[in-house]
Amino acid sequence: MTRILVTGASGLLGLNLALSASERHTVTGVDRCKLSGVPFDLICANLLDRGTVDRVLDTARPDWLIHCAALANLEACEADPDLARRLNADLPGGLAAACARRGVKMVHISTDSVFDGTKEEPYTEADAPSPVGMYPVTKLEGEQNVLAADPKAAVARVNFFGWSLGGKRSISEFFFNNLSAGKRCNGFTDVWFCPIFVGDLADTLLRMLEKGLSGLYHATGSDALTKYEFGVRLARRFGFDETLIDPISVGQSELTARRSPILRLSVHKLSTALGMEIPGVSTGLDRFYTQFQQGYPQKIRSYAQGESTQVNK
Numbered sequence: 001m002t003r004i005l006v007t008g009a010s011g012l013l014g015l016n017l018a019l020s021a022s023e024r025h026t027v028t029g030v031d032r033c034k035l036s037g038v039p040f041d042l043i044c045a046n047l048l049d050r051g052t053v054d055r056v057l058d059t060a061r062p063d064w065l066i067h068c069a070a071l072a073n074l075e076a077c078e079a080d081p082d083l084a085r086r087l088n089a090d091l092p093g094g095l096a097a098a099c100a101r102r103g104v105k106m107v108h109i110s111t112d113s114v115f116d117g118t119k120e121e122p123y124t125e126a127d128a129p130s131p132v133g134m135y136p137v138t139k140l141e142g143e144q145n146v147l148a149a150d151p152k153a154a155v156a157r158v159n160f161f162g163w164s165l166g167g168k169r170s171i172s173e174f175f176f177n178n179l180s181a182g183k184r185c186n187g188f189t190d191v192w193f194c195p196i197f198v199g200d201l202a203d204t205l206l207r208m209l210e211k212g213l214s215g216l217y218h219a220t221g222s223d224a225l226t227k228y229e230f231g232v233r234l235a236r237r238f239g240f241d242e243t244l245i246d247p248i249s250v251g252q253s254e255l256t257a258r259r260s261p262i263l264r265l266s267v268h269k270l271s272t273a274l275g276m277e278i279p280g281v282s283t284g285l286d287r288f289y290t291q292f293q294q295g296y297p298q299k300i301r302s303y304a305q306g307e308s309t310q311v312n313k
Contacts (some may be wrong), residue, residue, distance in 0.1 A: 001024070001025050001028045001034070001239055002026065002063045002064060002065070003025070003026045003027075003028070003060065003064070004023070004025050004026065004027050004028070004062055004064045004065075004066065004209075004259065005027075005028050005029075005030065005056070005057070005060045005062035005064070005065045005069045005104075005209070006018045006028070006029045006030070006065075006066050006067070006068060007029075007030045007047060007059070007065070007066070007068055007069040007095075008019065008030070008031070008067075008068035008069030008070065009029025009030055009031040009035065009036050009038075009040075009042070009053070009068075010029075010031040010032070010034040011051045011068055011069065011072075011164075011165075011169070012067045012160070012162060012164040012165075012169040012170055012198060013158070013160060013198055013201065013202070013229045014029065014031070014068035014069070015035070015038075015164070015237055015300065016028075016122045016148075016162055016163070016199060016202055016300075016305070017066060017068065017128065017198075017201075017202040017205065018038070018040050018205075019038070019039070019040070019093055019187065019300075020040050020080050020199060020202045020203070021040075021202065021206060022040040023242045025261075026041075027040035027041065027057075028041040028042070028043060028053070028060040028062065028143055029041070029042050029043070030042075030043045030045055030046065030047065030056055030069070030195035031063075032044065032250050033044055033047070033305065034163075034165070034244055034304065034305055035176050035303050035304070035305055036303060036304075036305040037056065037302065037303055039062075039311070041060075041091070043056055043059060043060065044211070047069060047091055047095075048087065048091060050085055053094055053095055053098050054094050054098060057099070057102060058071075058116050061103065061104060061126075062104055063104065063175070064104065064105045064106070064107070064209045065095065065099055065104050065106045065107070066106075066107045066109070066205055066209075067106065067107070067108045067109060070082060070087055070088050070109070070111050070139070070142075071084050071087040071088055071089070071135075071138075072135070073135075073136045074133060074134075074259075075192050076240055077134040077135040077138065077272065078131070078133065078134050080135045081138075084135065084138045085141070085174055085263075086276075087138075088138035088139050088141070088142050089138045089145055090145070091142075091144045092108050092142040092143075092145055092196050093142070093145025093146060093149050093190050095108075095146075095148075096108065096145065096146040096147075096149035096150040096153050097149040097150065098154075099150055100149060100150035100152070100154065104211055105152070105153075105212070106146070106153040106154070106242060106301060107152070107153070107208060107209060108142065108143065108146045108153060108155045108156070109156055109157055109158055109207055110139050110140075110155050110156065110157045110158070110283045111139045111144050111157060111158065111159070111191065111265065112134070112135060112141065112157050112158065112194070112218070112220055112260075112263045112265050113132075113133075113135065113136040113139070113157045113259075113260050114129040114130075114131050114136050114139060114140045114143070114157065115127065115129060115130060115131075115133065115136075115265075116130040116131070116257075116260050117131075117132075117192075117260025117261040117262045117263050117265060118130075118134050118148060118260075118261070118262065119264075120262065121261065122224070122264040122265055122266040122271070123137070123218070123263070123264065123266065124218075124265075124266045124268070125210070125216045125217065125218060125269055127180070131261060135165075136260075136274055140158060141146050141222070142231025143155045143216070147216070151214065151215075152214045153214060154209075154214050154215060154216075154217065155157050155215070155216045155217070156205060156208065156217050156219040157217070157218050157220065157265065158196070158201060158215070158219050158220060159193050159194060159196065159263065160195060160196050160198045160201045160220075161173075161195050161196075161197060161288070161290070162195065162197055162198030162199065162200065162291075163265075163292075163296055163297045164300070165300060165301060165303060165304050166304065167297065169303060170198075171195070171227065171230065171231075172230075172234060172285075172288055173214060175187075175230070175231040175233065175234045175235065175245070176238065176292075178244070179231075179234075179235055179238070179240035179241065179244055179245070180238070180240065182244070183191040183243050184246060185231070185244065185245055185249070186245070186246050186248045186253060187207055187226070187227050187228030187229075187230070187231040187232070187245045187246065187253075188226060188227040188228055188248065188249065188250045188253070189226050189227075189228045189247045189248065189260055189283070190226070190247065190250055190251075191225065191226060191227050191261055191262075192224050192225065192261065192263060192264055192266050193220075193224065193230075193263045193264045194220035194221045194223065194224045194263065194264060194267075195220070195221050195230065195272050195281060195284070196219070196220055196222075196224070196278070196279065196284060197279065197283070197285070197287050197288055198219075198223035199284075199287055200279040200283065200284055200287070201219060202280075203228060203296075204219055204270070204274070204278065205219070207274050208270075210275075211273065211274060212271055213274075213275055216269040217269060217271055217272060217273070218265040218266060218269065219267070219278075220265045220267060220268050220278075220279065221267075221281055222267055222271075222277065222278040222279065222280040223280040223281055224263075224264040224269075225281060228245060228247045228248075230281065231245045233281065233282075233285060234288075235266060237285045237286070237288075237289050238289060238292075254280075265270050
């Protein structure tokens with residue numbers, strides 16, 4: 001079986017990806033001692049420590065590397081730009097160089113927010129990025145460092161939702177937690193995005209590796225909606241009271257880091273390369289709901305060994 005190394009294995013994408021891939025492949029996850037009892041091999045390490053990247057790669061001997069680890073909290077990136085740059089820009093470049101030396105195929109996870117969100121039409125991979133804030137700035141640098149170090153690597157710009165280790169990592173959990181408790185919550189009417197269910201994204205990333213894709217791809221969902229609309233659709237799928245969601249502008253919120261308002265991304269390039277349709281929100285919410293019915297949130301949280309942080313996401 002193919003050997004896959006997943007960094008950020010305790011994060012929302014990393015954990016769901018590792019669990020899914022372990023059903024068909026030999027998976028090793030790297031995390032900072034946050035997991036226990038998972039059905040895949042674990043290496044407890046801080047990839048920023050000197051010599052750790054080479055040690056982990058030589059220990060796991062992967063055929064594929066999927067790099068999910070990042071400092072993904074926007075406010076945290078603004079508060080500590082040095083750490084953001086080390087994690088989001090320098091580390092991906094170092095991993096790509098190490099993979100190139102070993103002939104390891106790499107997929108690096110980036111973000112849709114490398115764009116400023118001022119374009120009405122969907123962004124394509126040919127559009128020039130224009131990041132706003134430390135998180136997207138450092139993630140864009142990470143993209144550039146990866147492709148410069150290893151042109152055979154692939155970069156996937158993403159925006160995803162799903163069940164996480166701590167139960168509070170994604171927009172879907174934000175709405176679920178509030179609405180299931182009968183609490184009011186805000187939904188932004190002026191922030192557009194193309195979310196993909198984390199399970200669909202995991203399947204897509206594995207197909208990218210199977211196809212041997214390289215270069216830059218948009219790996220978001222296939223349709224766009226506002227965050228308020230996303231909350232309403234989740235409420236309807238679960239049978240919650242959608243009137244508990246207050247439609248507001250992002251400018252009315254207490255968030256400090258700037259957000260890109262319109263992040264409609266075209267997935268035509270990826271869909272064509274894979275020969276498949278990229279799933280949309282309806283399919284994803286159905287899978288999210290089915291996992292809830294099957295007790296998946298409880299299962300995934302049972303793997304928590306310690307309190308979650310903002311680093312591996």
